[in-house]
Amino acid sequence: MATKQSRLHGRVEGAQARCAVPGCAQPGEFKAPLQPANFDGPGAWRFLCLDHVREHNAKYNFFDGMSCEEITRAQSPLAGWERPSRRFAANGADPPPRWSDFSDPLDAIATRFNGIHEAARPSRFSxxxxxxxxxxxxxxxxxxxxxxxxxxxxxxxxxxxxxxxxxxxxxxxxxxxxxxxxxxxxxxxx
Structure with missing residues (x-):
């Protein structure tokens, strides 16, 4: 398999596999997803030679099967931000200080974590x-x-x-x- 990926144009240096296209004897130095139309995440890859990866990329269309409205939404700079996100868990910690109480944000951060250091250090008093x-x-x-x-x-x-x-x-x-x-x-x- 591949050992190192080139930064310049996607060539995987040291690839040991042959091109995945039947009948091609060239080395498979470029990664391409198996199903470009349904690609979601890392998925499964195949290795292609330079000519076949160019052919593969020419056929690939991200917007294939989308309506005009879906294409416009996908091209929007805000695409993906409409998804809800979860709050960070407090895990039983004290609530953070109000930012408005401080003129310097670093003071607020230091105040938030002062109690943690005090609690971690054993007291010298009974x-x-x-x-x-x-x-x-x-x-x-x-x-x-x-x-x-x-x-x-x-x-x-x-x-x-x-x-x-x-x-x-x-x-x-x-x-x-x-x-x-x-x-x-x-x-x-x-």
Missing amino acids: KSERRALSVLGLGEDADRHQLRKRYSGLVRRYHPDKNGGDRSHEGRLGEVIEAYQLLRKSAAFA
Whole structure:
């Protein structure tokens, strides 16, 4: 069979078969479909010599059997676009962001896939430590210095001695202190 197809004029170099026309002794170097009138897709091929492939191509008429309206539709630049197409499956993923929320489309793409990278990377914090981080308003990328700075700021905000004797925030202050005590002993901040 054929090994390589020439880019210039359709000749299949290295074709080993003879021309498929009975009685022709020339090498079959050109591919031609078996049924040109009903050809749809890759189909079955036969190999012909140059003279017989020219004869085959001269007989071939794509529009054979079509009405004038069908020919006009086939020649239209929009031919084929009337077919319905399927939507891409979301496969359980989050819906994509609205493009109108972004001035740069690359920002929208990056935002869409940020969660995938975060989910793939194992967390260095336990569930209780992640809850403590959220109490302090910190992310998982926080370091010991950010932890200490955030804790100091929240204690100053909620402590009754620092906010004029207002004791309405004592519950929140207790949560902040408890979260800091848990996180300062965490192996992630060692």
